[in-house]
Structures are given as C-alpha cells and as structure tokens.
Amino acid sequence: MTAPLRIVFMGTPDFAVPSLQALLDSPDDVIGVVCQPDRKKGRGRKLMPPPVKQLAEAAGLPIFQPESIKTDEFFTTIEQLNPDLMVVVAYGKILPSRVLRYPRLGTINVHGSLLPKYRGAAPIQWAVMNGDPETGVTIMQMDEGMDTGDILYPVKLPVTREDTAGTMFDKLSELGGKALATAIEQLKQGNLTPVPQDEAQASHAPMLKKEQGHLDWSLQAETLHSLIRGLDPWPSAYGFLNDKRFRFFSPEVVNKQATEPPGTIALADSSGLLIATATDYLRIREIQPEGKKRMPVQDCLNGLRITPGDQFV
Structure with a gap:
C-alpha cells in the first residue's frame, strides 16, 4: 500500500467543490487549500467567501487567499507546505512555473472539456453552443501554457438535446471529482501515461460576452x-x-x-x-x-x- 500523498488544492468556484470533496474522501491528505480572496457580491455588496473556501472551512483545512500567487511570499508558503502533488480546478489565475513544478509529482488540473478541444475559460459553454454530441473532463499535467499540458486521464460524457451550459456544468463538475480520484489512484500506482496534446486538433473557448x-x-x-x-x-x-x-x-x-x-x-x-x-x-x-x-x-x-x-x- 502506497503512502498517502500530501496534496495542496487550488480552486475557487462551485465547479471545483466536488473535486475537493473527492480528495477529502480519499486516503490522501489535503494539507492546504488556496482560493481567490473573498469578493463583494449581490445588491448589498456583502463580502462573500468562494464555495471552495466554505467547504475547506467546514473540513478544518488551512486556507490561503493571496491577492497574487506570483510573489516570493506565496512561493515560500508552498515550500513550507511541501506538497507531493498540487491539484488545480478552476482556480482563476495562471500559475507561475516555479509553483507548478515545485511538487515532486508536479501539478495536475481538472479541465471541463476533452482536450485539446476547448482550451480556455469557457469550455462547457462552447461545447453546447457548437452542438457537440459529447464533451467530458480531462485530467492533465499542467505546464506554463493555457491548458496545453499532457493528457493523463480523459472521461467522456454525452450532451443531450435538453442540456444547457448550466446542466452540463453540474454534470461535469461531479464527473471531474470522480475522474480526479481515479487519476490520482492510478498515478500512485504508476499506471498513468502522459499523452502530449495534438496541436492540430486544438481549439479555444474564450470567455463569453x-x-x-x-x-x-x-x-x-x-x-x-x-x-x-x-x-x-x-x-x-x-x-x-x-x-x-x-x-x-x-x-x-x-x-x-x-x-x-x-x-x-x-x-x-x-x-x-x-x-x-x-x-x-x-x-x-x-x-x-x-x-x-x-x-x-x-x-x-x-x-x-x-x-x-x-x-x-
């Protein structure tokens, strides 16, 4: 039996919550959670914690909310946590190279499309808008590019004619958590083979206006x-x-x-x-x-x- 991994989780919105829950339900140890700072929302402009923070607080986990992750201070935080692996799910900012590469197993990401299709901020919306009959999630090894890292574990999911971006968001969020748990277990057993993305098949999913x-x-x-x-x-x-x-x-x-x-x-x-x-x-x-x-x-x-x-x- 392999030793539990020390994992730092980075994520912010609802989409990331099932992935964090999957790690909490696993035999591995979540040693810290990094999310975006609390933001003012609603008509009253009340300061609200992001969904990932709410789950992390309920689980009693150490929480970090830096305004910038490109500082020496944040890198020192990662060094002190000393994770074996970092998991990023819809964190909201590009990670600097030295942070990505610090854990001995690197940094993996849950992305809401079948890469290399729909790299970018709105993969779920574009898959539905383009009438795709299926989409999915991809567990990928992160590099410095925008969703360009090696594919570790893709999982497909059909898109029905009644599905919306909203319903697919919920489905892929749950699927992402399950896929992450499976991928990490295979990673620990040495059964994941990184597959480089085919640049000729790449497409982009920019933020909607x-x-x-x-x-x-x-x-x-x-x-x-x-x-x-x-x-x-x-x-x-x-x-x-x-x-x-x-x-x-x-x-x-x-x-x-x-x-x-x-x-x-x-x-x-x-x-x-x-x-x-x-x-x-x-x-x-x-x-x-x-x-x-x-x-x-x-x-x-x-x-x-x-x-x-x-x-x-």
Whole structure:
C-alpha cells in the first residue's frame, strides 16, 4: 500500500467543490487549500467567501487567499507546505512555473472539456453552443501554457438535446471529482501515461460576452437551438420586440419549413412561441421579459400581448 500523498488544492468556484470533496474522501491528505480572496457580491455588496473556501472551512483545512500567487511570499508558503502533488480546478489565475513544478509529482488540473478541444475559460459553454454530441473532463499535467499540458486521464460524457451550459456544468463538475480520484489512484500506482496534446486538433473557448447573446434569427434553427442552450444561464440568448428585451430559454426545433421572415412569430400559445428561422421553426418554451423573472411562455402570454406576426430583432 502506497503512502498517502500530501496534496495542496487550488480552486475557487462551485465547479471545483466536488473535486475537493473527492480528495477529502480519499486516503490522501489535503494539507492546504488556496482560493481567490473573498469578493463583494449581490445588491448589498456583502463580502462573500468562494464555495471552495466554505467547504475547506467546514473540513478544518488551512486556507490561503493571496491577492497574487506570483510573489516570493506565496512561493515560500508552498515550500513550507511541501506538497507531493498540487491539484488545480478552476482556480482563476495562471500559475507561475516555479509553483507548478515545485511538487515532486508536479501539478495536475481538472479541465471541463476533452482536450485539446476547448482550451480556455469557457469550455462547457462552447461545447453546447457548437452542438457537440459529447464533451467530458480531462485530467492533465499542467505546464506554463493555457491548458496545453499532457493528457493523463480523459472521461467522456454525452450532451443531450435538453442540456444547457448550466446542466452540463453540474454534470461535469461531479464527473471531474470522480475522474480526479481515479487519476490520482492510478498515478500512485504508476499506471498513468502522459499523452502530449495534438496541436492540430486544438481549439479555444474564450470567455463569453453579453453581446454574444443577441440572436440572429437568419441562422438555422439547429444552430439557434445550440446557441440558446449554451448561453443558458449566462449571458443568455435574447432579442427585442417593441424595443423591449426578451431572453429565450428551453428551445425546441420544429422540422417544418418556415414561410415567414426570420424572427417572426408564427404561433403563440400554451406550447410556446413558434419563431421562424432561416430554415425550420424554433419553439421557445420559456421566456424572460425585460424586468421580470424567467417563466413559461404561457405565463408571459397571460400578462403581455405577443401575437403571430410580431417579429423579434
């Protein structure tokens, strides 16, 4: 039986929580947790701890929240902790080389895509937006590049037609924790073979911008179906009707050739809004009128006048 590893965990948001929990449930020792500083959130601008800190506090772990990890002070902290391995999951900042390479087993990362596809900040959203039938998580050995390190352990997961970026975030977060536990066990047994990434297959997943949510109804229904799901919950897909913004959710492709101009509402009833695209129709089953909450289309129709012939722009 191998000795427990001394592990430093670096992560910040909800996505990283199942991975930290997987380490806490393992025979290895989490000797320290590094996360981003507390930030002000909400209307009251109250200082809130990140989700990883909340779990670390509950587990009684030493917590470090440096404003910068590129200082001699932080490197000294890592030296004093003397980890065998560092695990990074959505920490939020690029790690300097001397920190990455300090542990004897290096630093590994849980990334929310099947690398080398979708390197970058928003891999889950782009996989859904592009209509990929599957995605997954990759346990990788970190290097100085942006998600360019050797692949250690990839795990695939199908994307259903009802999945959104939000649902896939939850699924991949849980999958990441399970994959991490398996990968570390194999690493301890010497059964992980690093595989260099194929640069010819690499693609990037940059952070999304709010304006990417403004839909172009002259696109095909299938393309819009993927975009709306990939933009849910943020920044969300939207359009304008009578100068008011409407956000769209829960789309469904209706395979019937559209005869109206793109963006035109062909039908508005309890089943949703049937909207013309470049090809077929797209049914929107949930909507969020400006200044209101997300709701089923039927509820919206009870309070707002939306009729066939109206056109979203």
